[in-house]
Structures are given as structure tokens and as C-alpha cells.
Amino acid sequence: MASQDDTIIDFVRINGPVLPHQVAKLLNYSIMMTSAILADLTQREKLLLTNLKAGGSPFYYLKGQDSNLQRLSSHLGDVQKKAYAYMKEKQVLRDKDCEPWKRVALREIKDFAIRLRVVQGGVEEIFWKWYLLPEDQTRNKVEELLYGEKSVLPEKVVTEKRDVQENLIKKKDAKKTHQKKPSQAQDSQFAMLVKKYVEDKKAKVLKEDVRKKDIEINLDIEVPSEFGMMKFFVAARNKRKVNEADLSLAYNQARGKPVLFLTTGTLTKKAEEFLEKECERMLINKI
Numbered sequence: 001m002a003s004q005d006d007t008i009i010d011f012v013r014i015n016g017p018v019l020p021h022q023v024a025k026l027l028n029y030s031i032m033m034t035s036a037i038l039a040d041l042t043q044r045e046k047l048l049l050t051n052l053k054a055g056g057s058p059f060y061y062l063k064g065q066d067s068n069l070q071r072l073s074s075h076l077g078d079v080q081k082k083a084y085a086y087m088k089e090k091q092v093l094r095d096k097d098c099e100p101w102k103r104v105a106l107r108e109i110k111d112f113a114i115r116l117r118v119v120q121g122g123v124e125e126i127f128w129k130w131y132l133l134p135e136d137q138t139r140n141k142v143e144e145l146l147y148g149e150k151s152v153l154p155e156k157v158v159t160e161k162r163d164v165q166e167n168l169i170k171k172k173d174a175k176k177t178h179q180k181k182p183s184q185a186q187d188s189q190f191a192m193l194v195k196k197y198v199e200d201k202k203a204k205v206l207k208e209d210v211r212k213k214d215i216e217i218n219l220d221i222e223v224p225s226e227f228g229m230m231k232f233f234v235a236a237r238n239k240r241k242v243n244e245a246d247l248s249l250a251y252n253q254a255r256g257k258p259v260l261f262l263t264t265g266t267l268t269k270k271a272e273e274f275l276e277k278e279c280e281r282m283l284i285n286k287i
Contacts, residue, residue, distance in 0.1 A: 017059035042256030051110040079105050087113045091133050092141035095126035188214040190238040193287045236262040244274035262287050
């Protein structure tokens with residue numbers, strides 16, 4: 001007899017991407033229980049979830065079903081649909097060459113438009129690539145937008161995937177890369193605040209990612225509770241004002257885990273509205 005996990009995964013393999021209510025109907029469970037099961041499968045990396053939502057719920061799918069996400073474009077707003085079509089047609093876009101409405105919309109269709117940070121001559125620019133475009137073709141198209149027919153690669157292209165993994169494309173004639181120095185963010189005042197908070201909660205740190213020294217730190221932690229050890233994704237931000245984009249990014253980085261958002265500042269009004277409407281599994285604490 002197939003296990004519950006296998007039943008869900010087989011269902012998603014045939015029908016994915018799917019919404020929680022579809023799985024709930026399959027299992028004859030409540031939406032709340034089904035959502036908890038799907039969150040656990042996502043946390044264990046057996047399922048992936050979208051940024052795009054329908055009725056406040058993300059879609060769940062399997063690795064390898066990326067092309068199926070195009071079915072979800074019907075759930076985009078009118079402006080986002082236009083940006084989606086333009087992105088699909090052009091494959092790679094230079095942010096500064098886009099009209100203002102397109103720049104805003106591209107940031108809202110994260111499942112289809114992947115943000116690139118391109119460094120050349122010490123100057124960083126933002127580009128966007130169609131989410132299915134292979135890395136080698138991406139590199140060539142970025143090169144064309146920067147240099148026309150010249151065969152010169154930019155110094156660095158950082159691809160910010162939905163899971164925020166980074167892939168570097170080095171310049172052809174670049175010198176041998178030195179080994180990255182260990183981050184010293186743990187010595188900063190902000191890092192010490194985060195460390196103290198975690199220690200006070202008697203939490204165990206499973207993973208630490210210092211993304212920007214003294215500004216942005218991500219942690220995976222386990223916190224003891226009466227139900228056993230509970231896993232949290234911690235997004236620590238040293239900002240005076242936290243906006244909805246900060247919360248949305250942390251929510252997506254968590255990949256289905258509950259989020260503990262630590263900040264030295266306060267939430268904007270829009271961030272508070274976003275938290276209430278969109279972030280069911282997020283706690284905010286000031287440190």
C-alpha cells in the first residue's frame with residue numbers, strides 16, 4: 001500500500017502544479033491539515049512551491065515540472081501578463097532599458113523572470129532572464145545586450161533563482177579566483193544581536209548564511225517545544241524600515257518552513273498589510 005507521501009507525490013507528478021485544496025480533496029483532509037503536510041514535504045525538498053498564488057495559496061510541483069508553470073500565467077494580473085509575454089519573447093532583458101511599469105511587473109513574476117546581477121567594470125546592473133533559458137544562452141544574450149557583437153564576457157553574472165542559489169560566470173581572461181575569505185559578520189554588533197536572540201531561545205543553528213555583512217543574515221534553526229524540535233527559517237535584517245519586498249523575499253527563501261523575521265527596525269504600513277494577507281507562517285520580532 002502506497003504511503004501518504006507517495007500518494008501525494010504521484011498526484012502532483014500527474015497533475016502538478018496543484019493547489020492545497022486539490023490535495024485535500026484527494027486525501028479527504030481539511031485544508032489546514034493538508035497545508036501542514038505539504039509544508040513538511042516542501043521542507044524535506046520533496047516538493048517545490050511557487051511565488052504565484054491563487055486565493056492566497058501557492059502551487060506545489062515537482063522538480064522537473066518547471067515548464068508546467070506556464071499554465072499558471074492565467075492567474076497573473078493584466079499588467080503581469082504583459083510583462084510575462086514580453087519576458088518570454090525577449091528571453092533576457094536589461095532592467096534600465098525597460099519602461100517603469102515593466103520593471104515593477106518583472107519583480108512580481110518571480111516564477112518566470114529570474115533576476116541577474118551583472119558586474120562589469122566595477123559597476124553592477126540588473127538583468128532579467130526567462131526562467132527556462134539555459135545558463136550558456138543567458139550568458140550570450142547578456143553579452144549581446146552589453147557589447148553588441150563583441151565577444152567579451154562581463155566580469156560576473158549572478159543568477160538569483162527562486163531558491164536564491166547563485167551561479168557565477170567568470171570573465172574569460174580573469175585572473176585565478178582567490179578563495180573566498182570567511183565572513184566576519186559574526187563579529188559585527190548586528191550579528192551578535194542575532195546570535196544572542198538565538199541562544200536565549202535555546203535554539204540549535206543548523207545553517208548560517210551571511211549574505212551582507214552587518215545587514216542580512218539567514219539561519220536555519222531548531223527550537224525546542226512541547227511537541228519536540230521545530231525547524232524555523234530565520235531572516236535577520238538590520239534595516240530601519242522593513243518593506244513588503246523584504247518580507248516576500250524571506251517568505252520565499254524559507255521554502256515552506258515557518259519564518260522568524262528579526263529586525264532592528266519597524267515595518268512599513270504596506271509590509272504590515274502584506275504580513276496580514278500573505279504570510280501565514282511568519283513571526284516578526286524586533287531585536
